Amino acid sequence: MPWLRKPREFQPLWKEWDRKAQKCGLRHTVFYISGDQYTGEWQDNKKDGKGIELLKNPASRYKGFWKEGKRGKYGILSIPDPETGKYIEVYSGGWANGLKEGIGKYNYSENECYEGEWSRDQRSGWGRMYFRDGSIYEGEWLKDKQDGQGMHLLKNENYYEGYWKGGKKHGPGKFFYFDKGQVYEGIWVEDIPKCGTIRDFQRHVATDPPQYPVPQVYISSLWLRQLYRQESITCHLL
16 A cells, blocks of 8 residues: 655645734834824734834824733823924823823923823822912812812912812812911802801911901800700700
8 A cells, every 4th residue: 555645734825924914022113004103012913012103193192101002001192392393291101001090290281280190091089280370289089170188279379178079169178368367167069168167367477468357256154054044944845
C-alpha cells in the first residue's frame, strides 16, 4: 500500500492580511476618514496605553492614557485658540470609560475654573469653583450643582456657609455680612431665607455698619413665671 502524505493545510490569504492589519503595540499615526488622527499604543485592535488623539469636529486634542479604546486613568484635553491656533488646556485629570472621573481641573474660561472631584463627566464630590464674578464656592457637589455642605465667598468678602440643594441655598446656614458687621443665621429654602435671627458680628471693624446696632431682646423672669402658671392651669384642666 503506497504511503500517502497528509496534504498541507492552507489558510486563506485574507486571514494573514487581517492578522497583519490588527493593531497591537506602538503604531505610527492612524488617519480616519472623518479627519481624526491617533498616534500611540494599541492592544487587540483598540487604543490602549499612551496616545494622542486629534479630533477634527469639534476640534480638540487629547493626550494621555487609554483603556480598551476609551480615555482612561489620566489625560489632558485641549482645544485650539481661534486667534493663534495654539492648543489651550481645558481639562486635566482622571478619566474612566471616556468620561471625566476622579480628581481633575476644568477651565471654563480665562477667569472661571473648577478643581475637585468628578463622577461620570459631572462635578460630584468635593470641589472648589472660581466664578467669573470673583466669587468662590468650596464644598460638596452632585450632578454638576452645589449640593450638601459648602461655603460661597463673595468678591466683597461676605460669605454664606451652610447647606445647599440643586445649586441653591437650602437648609440651615449662616450669612456673614462683613461690610455691615452682622450675621444672619437661620433656615433657607431655594436661596430665600425663611426663618432666622440676625445679630451684630465684628461691628467695630465693618466698613459700612448700620447707624444703630441690633437691639438685644431679654425675657423677664416675671413673664416666664406667668407663662409657666398658665401652662400648669391648662394641663390641670385637661
